[in-house]
Amino acid sequence: MTWLLDLTPDEWNAVRLSIKVATVAMLASLPPGILIALILARGRFWGKTLLNGLVHLPLILPPVVTGYLLLLTFGRRGPAGAFLAEHFGIVFSFRWTGAALACGVMGFPLMVRAIRLSIEAVDRKMEAAAGTLGANRLWVFATITLPLILPGLIAGAILSFAKAMGEFGATITFVSNIPNETQTLPSAIYTFTQVPGGDPGALRLTLISVVISMVALVASEVLARRVGRRMDIE
Amino acid sequence: MTLSVDISHRLGDFAIKANFESAGRLTALFGPSGSGKSTLINLIAGLIRPGKGRIAVDGRVLVDTAAGVFVPMHKRRIGMVFQDARLFPHMSVAGNLRYGRWFTPASERYANMDAVVDLLGIGHLLHRRPAKLSGGEKQRVAIGRALLASPKLLLMDEPLASLDEARKAEILPFIERLRDETKIPIVYVSHSIAEVARLASDVVVMAQGKVAAFGQTEAIMQRLDLLPAEERAEGGAVLDTRVLRHDEAFGMTVLGSPAGEIRVPQLARPAGALVRLRVRARDVMIATEQPVGFSALNILAGTIAAVRPGVGPTVEIAIDCNGATVLARITEQSKQSLRLALGRKVFAVIKTVSFDSATTGAGLPAEADG
Numbered sequence: 001m002t003w004l005l006d007l008t009p010d011e012w013n014a015v016r017l018s019i020k021v022a023t024v025a026m027l028a029s030l031p032p033g034i035l036i037a038l039i040l041a042r043g044r045f046w047g048k049t050l051l052n053g054l055v056h057l058p059l060i061l062p063p064v065v066t067g068y069l070l071l072l073t074f075g076r077r078g079p080a081g082a083f084l085a086e087h088f089g090i091v092f093s094f095r096w097t098g099a100a101l102a103c104g105v106m107g108f109p110l111m112v113r114a115i116r117l118s119i120e121a122v123d124r125k126m127e128a129a130a131g132t133l134g135a136n137r138l139w140v141f142a143t144i145t146l147p148l149i150l151p152g153l154i155a156g157a158i159l160s161f162a163k164a165m166g167e168f169g170a171t172i173t174f175v176s177n178i179p180n181e182t183q184t185l186p187s188a189i190y191t192f193t194q195v196p197g198g199d200p201g202a203l204r205l206t207l208i209s210v211v212i213s214m215v216a217l218v219a220s221e222v223l224a225r226r227v228g229r230r231m232d233i234e
Numbered sequence: 235m236t237l238s239v240d241i242s243h244r245l246g247d248f249a250i251k252a253n254f255e256s257a258g259r260l261t262a263l264f265g266p267s268g269s270g271k272s273t274l275i276n277l278i279a280g281l282i283r284p285g286k287g288r289i290a291v292d293g294r295v296l297v298d299t300a301a302g303v304f305v306p307m308h309k310r311r312i313g314m315v316f317q318d319a320r321l322f323p324h325m326s327v328a329g330n331l332r333y334g335r336w337f338t339p340a341s342e343r344y345a346n347m348d349a350v351v352d353l354l355g356i357g358h359l360l361h362r363r364p365a366k367l368s369g370g371e372k373q374r375v376a377i378g379r380a381l382l383a384s385p386k387l388l389l390m391d392e393p394l395a396s397l398d399e400a401r402k403a404e405i406l407p408f409i410e411r412l413r414d415e416t417k418i419p420i421v422y423v424s425h426s427i428a429e430v431a432r433l434a435s436d437v438v439v440m441a442q443g444k445v446a447a448f449g450q451t452e453a454i455m456q457r458l459d460l461l462p463a464e465e466r467a468e469g470g471a472v473l474d475t476r477v478l479r480h481d482e483a484f485g486m487t488v489l490g491s492p493a494g495e496i497r498v499p500q501l502a503r504p505a506g507a508l509v510r511l512r513v514r515a516r517d518v519m520i521a522t523e524q525p526v527g528f529s530a531l532n533i534l535a536g537t538i539a540a541v542r543p544g545v546g547p548t549v550e551i552a553i554d555c556n557g558a559t560v561l562a563r564i565t566e567q568s569k570q571s572l573r574l575a576l577g578r579k580v581f582a583v584i585k586t587v588s589f590d591s592a593t594t595g596a597g598l599p600a601e602a603d604g
Contacts, residue, residue: 129320131307134337147324
């Protein structure tokens with residue numbers, strides 16, 4: 001097993017960077033993910049189908065296309081990119097933040113879908129009961145809706161994290177493949193496969209990828225089961 | 235407390251029009267399913283907005299479409315007990331009970347946790363999860379949860395409808411205590427005569443979305459024609475009686491009423507206790523002379539105060555027994571052969587065994603143990 005952990009500094013950086021990018025992508029997607037899921041589950045307005053299609057676009061488009069669109073919008077000369085860099089000092093292009101953005105966008109449809117399904121499963125009569133007890137809409141959401149959709153929230157977050165760990169096409173198109181900055185695990189593995197004698201390195205990172213994915217999956221199972229038991233939903 | 239309702243509301247093809255004002259301790263909204271009583275209670279709670287009209291509690295306007303007033307439900311301070319309890323599954327019983335308290339301004343909190351827990355007998359359930367409770371326990375917790383929000387009015391939407399007879403018998407005494415020991419006015423939706431006769435001080439009878447009749451329970455219960463067909467057999471007079479004594483030797487309880495003494499199977503109630511007795515019209519026989527050599531124990535003398543056509547070949551005869559009215563349902567043939575007419579002196583005969591826990595509402599000892 002020791003050879004597995006005998007990584008070069010660059011390889012360690014790729015592992016650390018991947019986890020950082022996936023975590024940030026997941027956490028940053030949660031608030032807008034909940035909001036969009038709520039709108040799609042509960043809202044009744046013209047253009048809902050359009051919004052639904054827009055959210056699902058990254059799932060259908062080739063990842064390279066999504067990455068290129070991100071480059072056009074959030075690149076240094078893109079309208080959103082220029083605005084954010086000028087007013088908030090947030091730069092995406094060729095930075096790890098850009099990798100997180102690409103991963104977040106790619107995982108967004110999966111997250112919204114999971115949360116939306118759990119919101120649709122919430123018994124709205126419970127919310128009405130909370131209303132008669134004096135809770136306004138915000139309190140009802142915080143104390144009734146949110147706890148009831150927690151299993152869906154966890155599932156959505158894990159899906160988003162898993163997608164981010166494996167994201168390759170959009171990331172490499174948007175922020176390229178720069179060691180220590182934007183080189184995530186998949187990009188690093190890809191690089192190894194492109195050079196002679198890179199197979200052992202590729203295999204090491206592949207195994208680490210498998211381990212991280214398994215740990216995330218098991219953790220989510222345990223978490224979901226605990227939440228389920230706490231709620232005693234039979 | 236005065237609840238005044240004057241609304242008209244449309245739900246698809248179904249129209250509701252209701253206009254009444256009640257100051258009773260417990261006002262029952264009574265009618266068959268589909269008569270609009272649940273919609274009416276949802277309008278009072280603020281769960282739906284009326285198309286047109288006005289609802290006020292003690293002069294505080296909750297809705298007035300003409301003036302553009304609509305108080306949202308969370309600001310109404312109206313407690314609601316739903317048919318399906320609706321306990322929050324992610325909170326313990328204690329968490330459910332405390333929920334409404336949170337949102338009640340401290341100066342308006344009058345409900346006391348210990349007192350409510352005690353009143354409903356739910357102390358042993360506090361740490362449990364709702365999923366682990368029986369139907370009856372859930373409903374008691376739901377009542378407690380509504381009470382602890384210190385409401386100004388308590389609405390109960392068929393709280394017993396989804397429970398079996400044993401569970402109903404378990405909860406009814408708690409609702410009676412609620413009515414008698416707290417000051418909160420209650421509006422109670424039901425399609426069961428037994429519940430309404432036992433609990434209500436006032437009754438609003440709903441039929442096809444309209445108020446068919448409104449008045450005090452004793453008066454409304456005389457009007458068998460107002461009752462839904464499936465409940466008509468349960469209809470009859472309601473008498474407020476008091477336990478005089480128990481006849482241990484024969485296992486009977488003697489109740490005192492203006493009409494005279496009435497013997498019923500022994501009740502688990504102390505002497506002096508009030509018992510609201512429902513005398514089913516179909517259980518009452520009429521004799522034109524004092525019966526002798528007859529097994530029935532209750533013979534009440536009175537005069538015929540009203541004769542009304544009943545359903546099918548029956549007639550309903552109201553007998554005024556010293557100020558208390560007893561209702562009898564007999565056949566048209568009996569009426570003619572006995573030549574029963576207004577003002578005639580007759581005897582109302584009721585078998586002791588025709589009373590049961592559904593009509594005495596007091597729980598017979600054998601059932602009280604179970």
